Amino acid sequence: MKKCVCLIGKPNVGKSTIFNKLIKEKKSIIMDEPGITRDRIYGVVNFNDKKFSLIDTGGLTDGREDFNKEIKIQAELAIDEADLILFVVDGKYGLDTTDFYIKDLLRRTSKEVIVLVNKMDNKERLENMYEFYELGFDKVIPVSGEHNIGFKEVLEEITKDITNNETSDNHIPRFSIIGRPNVGKSSLINALLNEERAIVSDIAGTTRDAIDTKFTYDKKEYIIVDTAGLRKKGRIYENVEKYSYLRSIRAIEESDVCVVVINAEEGIIEHDKHILGYAIDAGKGIVLAVNKWDKVNDPDSAIKVWKKKIANEFQFAPYIKVVFLSALTKKRIHTLMPEILSAYENNKKEIKTSLLNNVIMDAVSFKIPPSYKGKRLKIYFVSETGVNPPKFTFQVNNKGLLHFSYERYLENKIRENFDLTGTPIILQFKNKNEREE
Numbered sequence: 122m123k124k125c126v127c128l129i130g131k132p133n134v135g136k137s138t139i140f141n142k143l144i145k146e147k148k149s150i151i152m153d154e155p156g157i158t159r160d161r162i163y164g165v166v167n168f169n170d171k172k173f174s175l176i177d178t179g180g181l182t183d184g185r186e187d188f189n190k191e192i193k194i195q196a197e198l199a200i201d202e203a204d205l206i207l208f209v210v211d212g213k214y215g216l217d218t219t220d221f222y223i224k225d226l227l228r229r230t231s232k233e234v235i236v237l238v239n240k241m242d243n244k245e246r247l248e249n250m251y252e253f254y255e256l257g258f259d260k261v262i263p264v265s266g267e268h269n270i271g272f273k274e275v276l277e278e279i280t281k282d283i284t285n286n287e288t289s290d291n292h293i294p295r296f297s298i299i300g301r302p303n304v305g306k307s308s309l310i311n312a313l314l315n316e317e318r319a320i321v322s323d324i325a326g327t328t329r330d331a332i333d334t335k336f337t338y339d340k341k342e343y344i345i346v347d348t349a350g351l352r353k354k355g356r357i358y359e360n361v362e363k364y365s366y367l368r369s370i371r372a373i374e375e376s377d378v379c380v381v382v383i384n385a386e387e388g389i390i391e392h393d394k395h396i397l398g399y400a401i402d403a404g405k406g407i408v409l410a411v412n413k414w415d416k417v418n419d420p421d422s423a424i425k426v427w428k429k430k431i432a433n434e435f436q437f438a439p440y441i442k443v444v445f446l447s448a449l450t451k452k453r454i455h456t457l458m459p460e461i462l463s464a465y466e467n468n469k470k471e472i473k474t475s476l477l478n479n480v481i482m483d484a485v486s487f488k489i490p491p492s493y494k495g496k497r498l499k500i501y502f503v504s505e506t507g508v509n510p511p512k513f514t515f516q517v518n519n520k521g522l523l524h525f526s527y528e529r530y531l532e533n534k535i536r537e538n539f540d541l542t543g544t545p546i547i548l549q550f551k552n553k554n555e556r557e558e
Contacts, residue, residue, distance in 0.1 A: 124173040124283055125371060126166075127199040129227065130209035131219040132180025135239040138266035139209060140164065140177040143276075163370050165403060168276040170507070171283045174374050176203065183222040200226075202371065205233045205279060208256070212241040212263065215252055224256045235278060236261040242268045293335070294465050297346040297372045299400065300382035301392055305412040308448035309382060310334065310347050313457065338458055348372045373399055377509070378406035378464050378543075380457070385413045385427075385445070389434045401438060404510040406464030406544050408442045409435070410457060415447035440536060442543040464543030469508045472539055477503055477513070484534040490527050498522040501553060512547040520550040 128136045144164035164175045176199045179192035200206060206227060210220055227234050238253050240246070241263035253261050260278065264271035298306045314336055334345050348369040373379055379400035383393050400407050409431065417423045424445055431443055442460040446453040481503045490498035499518040506514040513535065517523070528548055535546065 124205065125203050126173055126205045126207060126279060127176040127178060127203040128207045128209055129178060129196060129200065129223060130180065131182060131223065134209045134211045135266045136209045137177055139237065139239065140175060142266055142269060142272060143175055165374060168280050171280040173279060173283060174371060181223050183219050200230055200232065203232060205235065207237050208234050209237045209239055210253060212238040212246050216255065220256065234258045237275065238263045239266055241265055242270060293342050293344050295344045295346060295376045296378045296380060296461055297348055297376035298380045298382060299348050299369065299373060299396055301396065304382045304384040305448045306382050307347055309410065309412060310345055312448045312451050312454050313345065346372050346376060370399065373403050373405065376405055377468065378408065378461050380408045380410050380461065382410045382412050385411050386416050389430060394435065397435065397438060401545050404545055406468035408444060408460045408464050408543060411443065411445045412448055414445045415450045415452060440542050467541050468510055468544040470511055470541065471508060472505050474504045477505060480534060480538045481531065484531060488530060491524055493522055496522055510545045510547060511541060512549060514549045514551060516553050517550050518553065520552055523550055
């Protein structure tokens with residue numbers, strides 16, 4: 122199971138800045154006005170080939186504002202789900218009653234807590250570090266989100282007990298079934314397992330938690346995970362639904378392959394694209410399962426229409442694998458597992474460096490990179506530097522000369538020559554002799 126870490130603290134201490142630094146994206150909104158982040162925001166942190174999930178939460182106060190009740194509920198759900206808590210405090214202004222209120226809240230849990238003293242970017246503030254040990258937690262680390270100070274120590278502390286992401290020999294592949302409510306996820310699992318393992322009903326939202334089931338296919342063990350239906354955030358009302366949403370997101374992070382289920386009766390809607398995006402962002406193998414195919418008239422000709430529709434609606438992921446089936450009648454159910462296994466293998470595929478370089482050099486010879494202000498991108502060398510998903514690192518003269526259309530061209534050439542259907546891939550460009558971040 123992947124480690125889950127959450128950021129907790131009062132408003133305006135810099136949680137969102139720290140969150141963005143750790144995930145290396147600008148995902149949380151950063152403003153000087155307290156209370157901007159009201160919902161939980163999720164991300165994945167990679168450090169030294171190790172991964173963990175990170176949750177940003179709204180600023181907690183001991184005040185009486187109405188919206189603070191909602192923030193507290195969200196924060197408590199994040200605390201409950203987390204394995205480790207990063208308690209962020211303000212190194213510039215020191216501790217106040219709200220910090221001690223949050224301290225009492227965290228003390229009531231059995232979770233490990235690391236205190237991050239933010240804004241520690243000058244000598245005078247560092248000399249006052251001992252004040253923050255008053256909170257009573259053993260681990261206190263000075264950081265500066267704005268100046269990128271102290272994060273290596275934080276990451277080393279978080280990841281010290283996480284094993285590398287590389288698949289071990291005894292790893293049991295995990296497949297999660299994800300999608301909107303009432304698209305037939307539980308029915309699909311029952312059909313695969315050939316037994317009534319999950320509760321199946323026509324009432325949307327029956328599955329409230331992520332449920333793991335071990336099963337055997339072709340004499341090998343696998344784990345299949347049933348998840349709660351992922352609703353649009355604006356339609357999540359009950360606290361238990363918010364908890365289910367968190368569990369579903371974490372189930373995606375911990376899976377090797379995600380089966381995104383859509384309803385053939387309803388067709389493709391915008392939220393189906395968002396759900397597929399969760400799996401892509403997590404770098405998972407992906408299979409799109411069009412369920413309730415028994416409800417479709419003239420299924421043979423309908424497949425052609427649906428394939429065109431999928432290609433049009435999911436242009437951002439042309440590599441996904443697609444199956445058409447009925448969980449209710451089990452028609453075409455046999456087509457699902459082979460595609461899941463293919464996506465799983467491709468997600469962890471390793472490609473020989475010599476073959477990869479031959480493909481890229483041929484591609485460059487066929488189509489020279491466009492010039493910009495008299496300068497042109499040069500590619501010296503490429504190698505695969507990671508799996509789950511496959512990651513390809515290009516050594517170049519100046520990565521600033523790379524145009525997004527040429528990057529897409531290179532990705533297409535890699536996919537044309539190596540079977541990477543069913544998995545996203547990452548292309549990273551580094552200037553020659555540039556160190557890995």
